[in-house]
Amino acid sequence: MPLEACEQRLPRACRYRLVIFDWDGTLMDSAARIVACMEAAASELGWAAPTPAAIRDIIGLGLPEAMEALYPGIGALERDTLQAAFSRQFRLADQVPSPFFPGVLEGVARLREAPECRLAVATGKSRRGLDRVFDHHGCGEWFVASRTADQTRSKPHPQMLEELLAACGLPPEAAVMVGDTEYDLEMAGRWAWTAWR
Numbered sequence: 001m002p003l004e005a006c007e008q009r010l011p012r013a014c015r016y017r018l019v020i021f022d023w024d025g026t027l028m029d030s031a032a033r034i035v036a037c038m039e040a041a042a043s044e045l046g047w048a049a050p051t052p053a054a055i056r057d058i059i060g061l062g063l064p065e066a067m068e069a070l071y072p073g074i075g076a077l078e079r080d081t082l083q084a085a086f087s088r089q090f091r092l093a094d095q096v097p098s099p100f101f102p103g104v105l106e107g108v109a110r111l112r113e114a115p116e117c118r119l120a121v122a123t124g125k126s127r128r129g130l131d132r133v134f135d136h137h138g139c140g141e142w143f144v145a146s147r148t149a150d151q152t153r154s155k156p157h158p159q160m161l162e163e164l165l166a167a168c169g170l171p172p173e174a175a176v177m178v179g180d181t182e183y184d185l186e187m188a189g190r191w192a193w194t195a196w197r
């Protein structure tokens with residue numbers, strides 16, 4: 001068999017034993033939906049909607065933190081009302097699942113074949129939201145563990161990463177965080193800094 005064909009059949013090795021993915025904007029092409037649902041939630045309450053750019057900037061944060069970033073000085077009651085409106089809009093929109101980015105299915109399949117490499121998720125989504133998308137796509141089994149902002153703490157706090165590593169019994173140097181925003185980078189940076197002190 002030609003060498004090239006052999007290489008295609010063999011799973012590529014992965015230098016990390018745990019690859020931790022962010023969800024929205026990294027695996028799933030969901031930013032436009034998040035923007036539309038935030039605009040709809042603001043409109044439902046009769047509030048001025050933030051700009052699409054401002055909404056895109058908060059993707060990755062936990063919901064309470066995202067609402068506070070969009071409406072600085074917002075009270076707890078208003079924040080919770082807005083969060084509930086956004087969640088309602090998102091649940092409705094999510095009846096039709098958002099798509100994965102092109103190449104994600106193939107890339108994940110290759111990583112899953114790599115010896116001793118496992119996958120996990122660290123996301124600002126709620127547990128309910130992540131479980132819903134796992135159900136829609138039947139992809140929950142890709143991941144050995146997952147953590148959401150409402151289970152732990154919002155990015156950039158590194159608690160999600162600490163918990164995922166502890167759940168997998170791995171040291172920090174065995175894992176890599178894959179994300180698309182500054183919150184992912186900052187979370188990974190803070191976590192590495194504390195882990196190696």
Ligand SMILES: [Mg+2]
Pocket residue numbers: 022023024025026059060179180181
């Ligand atoms: Mg993201």
